[in-house]
C-alpha cells in the first residue's frame with residue numbers, strides 16, 4: 001500500500017502543480033536566454049533582470065509605465081483605416097485590417113492622446129508594433145498630425161514613441177505622404193518653440209525613421225534598439241561591403257552622432273521631466 005502510494009504521489013503532485021501554473025508565467029529572455037518570472041519582469045518595467053534587455057512594450061504597457069496613474073486620455077480612437085487602392089498581396093488589405101483588428105483589439109497602429117508625467121501635461125503618440133508591424137498608413141499619419149496640432153494649440157510638450165517597420169505598403173503613396181504631412185506639422189510646432197522629444201524603441205525603421213522619429217528636439221532611444229532606414233541586408237548587398245559590428249543599433253547610432261541620448265526605461269520619467277522643464281518656453 002505504502003509502496004504504490006509513494007510511487008504515485010510525485011506523479012499526482014507534478015500533474016497538479018502543472019495545472020496550477022498559468023500560461024505565460026515564465027518568459028525566456030531573447031538576449032541572454034535566462035528564464036524570467038513574468039511578475040518580476042513586469043515589476044522591472046519589462047527589462048531583463050540579468051542582461052538589461054528591453055522587451056518590446058505594447059502601447060498600453062508604455063502608457064501605464066510612462067504616465068501618472070490613470071491620467072492618460074486617448075483621442076481619435078474612432079479613426080479607422082480604409083483601402084483606397086483596393087490592395088491585394090497574399091491577401092486583401094481589407095481582410096488583413098479586419099483580422100488585425102480582431103487579433104489586437106486595436107483600430108490602428110497608433111494610440112494618441114494626452115497624459116501627465118509628474119503632473120505636467122504631455123501630448124503623446126505611441127506605436128503598437130503588434131498592429132501590422134507598427135506600420136504607418138493614412139490613419140497613423142493623421143493621428144500623429146492631430147496630436148501635434150493639439151500640442152501646438154495647448155502649448156504642451158510632445159513625445160512620440162516609435163516602434164515601426166515604416167510606411168504601410170498596402171496604402172502606397174498615401175502612406176508615403178504621411179512622412180511629409182507629419183514633418184510639416186512638426187515644423188509648425190518648432191516655430192512656436194514647443195518641445196518635441198522622439199523616443200525610438202526596437203525597431204524604428206523605414207519611413208518612420210526617415211520622418212518624425214528623427215526630427216525631435218531631442219532624439220533618444222532605448223538600449224539595443226534597431227534603428228535605421230533600409231534593412232542591413234539590402235545595404236550590404238548594395239554597397240558590397242561587410243557592415244560593422246552593432247550596425248543600426250542605438251549604441252552605434254549614438255556613437256556616430258545620430259542620437260542624443262540612450263535612456264533606460266527606469267530613467268525615462270525623470271529624464272523627460274528634466275528635459276521638458278529645460279526646453280519649454282518660460
Ligand SMILES: [Zn+2]
Nearest residue numbers: 029032048051
Ligand atoms: Zn536577458
